[in-house]
Amino acid sequence: EKFECVKIKEEQKTLPVYGYKDELLNAVRDHQVLVIVGETGCGKTTQIPQYLHEAGYTKVGKIGCTQPRRVAAMSVAARVSKEMGVKLGHEVGYSIRFEDCTSEKTSIKYMTDGMLLREFLGEPDLCSYSVIMLDEAHERTVTTDILFGLVKDVARFRPDLKLLISSATLDAEKFSDYFDSAPIFKIPGRPYEVKIHSTKAPEANYLDAAIVSALQIHVKEPPGDILMFLTGQEEIETVEEILKHRTRGLGTKIDELIICPIYANLPTHLQNKIFEPTPEGARKVVLATNIAETSLTIQGIKYVIDPGFVKIKSYNPRTGVESLLVKPISKASANQRAGRSGRTGPGKCYRLYTAYNYQELEDNTVPEIQRTNLANVVLTLKCLGIQDLLNFDFMDPPPSESLLKALELLYALGALNKHGELTKVGRRMAEFPLDPMLSKMIVASEKYRCSEEIITIAAMLSIGNSIFYRPKDKQVLADNARVRFSEGNVGDHIALLNVYNEWKSYDYGSMWCYENFVQFKSMKRARDIRDQLKGLLERVEIEVTSNLNDLDAIKKAITAGFFPHSAKLQKDGSYRTIKHPQIAYLHPSSSLAQIHPQPRWVVFHELVLTTKEYMRQVIELKPEWLIEIAPHFYKKKDVEDSDTKRMP
């Protein structure tokens, strides 16, 4: 352990930022706001908070450092606590949604930008902080963009608060301009040369091309690890499986290829694998989402494989529908990705697209605020007493349609009144760190006396689609196990409730999960989230009551949150949302997809776009509920049933 400590101290000294420590501390002392730019891996995130700690900034308050990604906040906090030789959660901690790993002692706190935004609700002047570092500013998440405006305002009346805006790109002028010409502190990097190989012709199948490239590098190129950028968990799992299979065929003459996936939902203990040094005689291939573009620095990468795609959110303000789409990356991203191979020595980047394709890419990714649903953010800002959103100090303003759409939704949910002012319902909703429709569903459960059930459903929905698994060799068994939970055509939300309650009746055991093809880890997380939601129910003084036998009451509570997502069956078997017409289909994984005749009226949790728009997590509803629940939103003619016949 002592040896490791010495090694860490040595490593710290080799980071580019180390040589600028005194200069940096002087700049922080002399200026309230500082824009810091330095290449990925130069030590911004892990070192700067430690320097400030040593310099005494934590004597008067905490250092808060935001990260756009959960995994980054956790991983960096773990690393820094190790470097400082303290236990994670004590002096150094992290806070992400539904997981607070901090204590009274914590003086360096890494957190997601979303958590800092929530902290504003309880502490609008951030008085417990002496330094706020908005890290990864170039990512321009909607939350970071909002934080820019909020911290800029706080800094005006708190001259003692230091603000650091740190970023990996050279487009620092924009940040500087926004923060009233704050000085820019550049940490010169010393990147090595990166040789770029582009394909001669566009690749028809980039996954296939990526796998072939990885194997070719492994067989032909000198030692050095590989980093492959993929768009999400599914792609990563596919590539992992194929690579495992194909390397087995290579025989014993070829070195071992260690495959390390990294994506947001990967269990924590597996995430750390990417940081373990590669053993002598082996090669590591890291299969990563965009998380490895700038948020996480992985040692030893010499080869980058860049298919040129990323999964990003897109939002249609007309329909209010948000989807995740796989899109080409920007030039800035392509350059960042390539740079990952040249950190510790000369590197190579294999672009699976042509040099011409590269020229055609957008310069920068469109900031998230211009392509996302703003309801959540608007509700938080309203809670902070910010009335005039159109005149909020945005670095890049969102489209006014998106703002109006958010206001419209919050009004429909009863969170705002006609004048756009926060209501009691809205204030209660804002206590929950969830999307407004989910929060409304929880608040509405009071009326239907089913809060026990609704928080279970909310927790299960928050887990996403990683509850069930379907091993390739046991698909029929897995499907049969799953069907049992939706018996009686109760719909997907109730099926999730049944899964949870049955698991609970088996003492939350892992064996039960195993036998029912349910992921134990996901269930434990759901339980944890549920406990927290229960605590929040108490905070907003909603009684915890169970109404398990009245499924209609539970469905009405769900509808009270999700009525804008109600849809009606069309003659061709598709569904059409009622207010802002949008055509969608039942997702094949939905239990309702198996029912004949199809249900005529449904309400869904979310839309996902793959080959077409699919509704995921769906229940059937009675159209008269819509009038009962949202009379200001739906009129009688909206829910008339005459023009649809039951499908044979």
Ligand code: ADP
């Ligand atoms: P920046 O924020 O400027 O991109 P970081 O402070 O994240 O840089 O990283 C500095 C160095 O610390 C890098 O060389 C990186 O490889 C190393 N590092 C960061 N996190 C870990 C970790 N969990 N394990 C091992 N090394 C790490």
Ligand code: MG
């Ligand atoms: Mg960083």
